[in-house]
Amino acid sequence: DIQxxxxxSSLSASVGDRVTITCRASQDINTYLAWFxxxxxxxxKSLIYGASSLQSGVTSKFSGSGSGTDFTLTISxxxxxxxxTYYCQQYSSxxxxxxxxxxxxxK
Amino acid sequence: QVQLVESGGGVVQPGRSLRLSCAASGFSFSTYGMxxxxxxxxxxxxxxxxxxxxxxxxxxxxxxKGRFTISRDNSENMLYLQMNSLRAEDTAVYYCAKHKTWLVxxxxxxxxxxxxxx
Numbered sequence: 001d002i003q004x005x006x007x008x009s010s011l012s013a014s015v016g017d018r019v020t021i022t023c024r025a026s027q028d029i030n031t032y033l034a035w036f037x038x039x040x041x042x043x044x045k046s047l048i049y050g051a052s053s054l055q056s057g058v059t060s061k062f063s064g065s066g067s068g069t070d071f072t073l074t075i076s077x078x079x080x081x082x083x084x085t086y087y088c089q090q091y092s093s094x095x096x097x098x099x100x101x102x103x104x105x106x107k
Numbered sequence: 108q109v110q111l112v113e114s115g116g117g118v119v120q121p122g123r124s125l126r127l128s129c130a131a132s133g134f135s136f137s138t139y140g141m142x143x144x145x146x147x148x149x150x151x152x153x154x155x156x157x158x159x160x161x162x163x164x165x166x167x168x169x170x171x172k173g174r175f176t177i178s179r180d181n182s183e184n185m186l187y188l189q190m191n192s193l194r195a196e197d198t199a200v201y202y203c204a205k206h207k208t209w210l211v212x213x214x215x216x217x218x219x220x221x222x223x224x225x
Contacts (some may be wrong), residue, residue, distance in 0.1 A: 001169075004180040034211065036152070043202055043215040044152065045143075055213055087152055095168045096154040097144075 001089050002026050006099035012107040017078045022100045023071040023088035032092035035064055035073045038101075039084045047086075048073065078104070109133040109214040111203050116219030119193055129186035129203030129216055137161075140206040143188045145199035145216075150191035153199075156188065157210065171197075193223045 003026035013019050021034065031051035036044040045056045048064040051071055061076045063089055083106055088099040111152035115127040128139070141153040156167045156177040165177055176189040184204050200218040 032210075036212075038152075043217050045215070046207075048215050049207065049211045049213075057206070089152070089154070090214075094166045096157070096210065098152045098154065101151045 002029060002093060002094055002097050003097035004088055004090055004097050006086075006088055008102060009100060010079045010103040010105060012105050013078050014107045015078055015080060018084075019078050019104060021086055021088075021095045021104075023066075023073070023099050025069045025071075025090055025092075027074050028068050029066045029090045029092035030104065032090055033064070033066065034089045034091060035062075036087045037082075037084045038087065044087065075104075077078050080106075109205060110115055111205060111214060111216035113152075113201060113203055113216045113219035116221045118222045118224060120225050121155070121194055122194055124189070124191045125126065125193060127190065127201055127203075127221070127222060131184045131186065131203075131205070132145075132195065134200050134202060135203070136184040137180075138224055141177075141184075141186045142206070143170075143211060144176075144202045144204055144215075145179060145197075145221075147196070147199040151152040153183075155201075158186070159209075161187040190221070197221060198223050 005024045007022045033051040035048040039043040052064045063074045085103045099107045110132045112130045142157050158177045174192045178187045202218045203216045204212045205214040
């Protein structure tokens with residue numbers, strides 16, 4: 001199975017900050033990488049697929065990059081509604097696997 | 108708009124069975140693959156199973172292979188997860204999710220809680 005490692009596991013940031021989350025795959029996954037946002041008690045929301053393509057209706061303050069084994073999710077200017085947990089997921093091979101999550105909290 | 112509504116969750120004893128349903132609307136259900144994903148209390152997301160648009164391709168996580176079965180009824184716009192031999196570690200919120208393209212998720216249901224306890 002492909003292991004997905006996210007870092008950091010949590011971070012504290014202020015409104016307006018630029019935030020970057022990293023996801024590393026245990027083997028080459030090309031760009032078969034998705035990012036999801038989840039708020040407490042809510043279903044996940046799809047943000048990005050193909051490592052860098054925004055899902056329909058997702059604001060462009062979210063951006064993704066990377067290929068192979070190293071990927072990043074960047075939030076350009078953190079807003080109160082962005083405080084949540086973010087997950088990466090590889091869909092290069094079965095079983096699909098998620099990273100452990102990065103909790104973004106208010107400083 | 109796309110709507111996915113899970114049902115069928117509840118409290119069940121270890122070793123028993125449960126069938127989850129996901130009612131889909133707002134899109135052409137028969138042309139998209141679908142996933143089941145779960146989240147144990149306080150834990151991250153775990154992918155469980157995927158089914159192709161026509162039901163001919165199915166893949167499972169090792170943790171549920173042989174115990175859980177994903178299926179669909181395109182005439183009723185329904186997705187199912189038959190869960191047998193349930194264990195305490197299967198306690199989680201179960202989500203169905205729609206594909207945008209094969210394996211790429213774009214929409215999620217609100218989830219249904221399954222608790223396995225004696």
